[in-house]
Amino acid sequence: METKTTLIPVGGGKGGVGKSLTAANLAAALAGLGKRTILLDLDLGGSNLYSYLGLPNSNPGIGDYLMTKEGTLADYQVDTAYPGLSYIPGDGRTPFMANLSYAHKIKLAREIRRLEADYLIVDIGAGTSFNTIDYFSLAPLGMLLTTPDTPSLMNMLAFLKSFLLRNIIARIKHIPQTEKLIRTIQRQTVSSALLTVDMIRKRLQEISPLAAREADLIIQTYRPRVVFNLADEAEDILVARPVESAALKQLSLRIDWFGLLFHDSQVRRSVRQRKLLLRDQQDCLYAEGIRQLAQQVIDSWDRQSEMSFELLQASTHSFIQRRRSTQPTGF
Ligand SMILES: Nc1ncnc2c1ncn2[C@@H]1O[C@H](COP(=O)(O)OP(=O)(O)OP(=O)(O)O)[C@@H](O)[C@H]1O
């Protein structure tokens, strides 16, 4: 029987915001909840999931797969210390894979879609390179990690803008009248606010209603799932409001506020010990947040919410209340 695999790319735009750490811990938490999970390292050129998993960097991975003509990507799965969780390394033994050829990218995407598990968690590198955006586009929905700080939020918005424009272009480029507009879009810098997505849409409507409809398929349906990491307090969540307005104004895009993870000094200790934070660390804020996030993924990854901000605010408050009653000194 064929399994329906839920593919979750974990991206974010900014470096060092906790994408790999969270991808690894989330994958292990999903496995701990009985879900068969594969963790895939697609940060080619900067792969480091092996370290979070406490594994050597000597297993062959995606790079090696692409260099061979035989086998499937699934053959490269490595067992981990976490039952139910397997891992596929990135570029460990075959470095310099950051700039894959088009043919390699197509081959890789096809193989990724053939992997069978309940969840496939994909760690993606920082930045807004075309490869990064294409990996994030592998699934109908993606998870974006950001800290509540302005530089990280700005990078997330820049990432979303590049993502939207690249996907819009991919959908309309076969329609001849759109050539000039596509060139104008491509000349824009990511930080430029001159050309909003709404303006692009209106222009498309004038030149080709068919192209406008194609673009709408992305603009109106895509809702990134955003997770705050490295929060210091529950109020950090309030930064979501101005970001929401900016995303709506410049990108015509709605955001689904999906989770919040706190800064916890135990994280660095576990990273140094090359272990993930799991059930045994009852007192760790981050680990508890990850458990909640895994449950949220299982309950509502595919479900769109019109009240995501309010729901996240409420769940963060009950998280803190629960902790205060069980760990009186823990906050
Ligand atoms: N919630 C947290 N509490 C404490 N430390 C954290 C937390 N999240 C991340 N860190 C620290 O930040 C480090 C970097 O995280 P991570 O490797 O996941 O970043 P990244 O976004 O994948 O970076 P890159 O873009 O370079 O791939 C972790 O090794 C950890 O020490």
Ligand SMILES: [Mg+2]
């Ligand atoms: Mg990383």
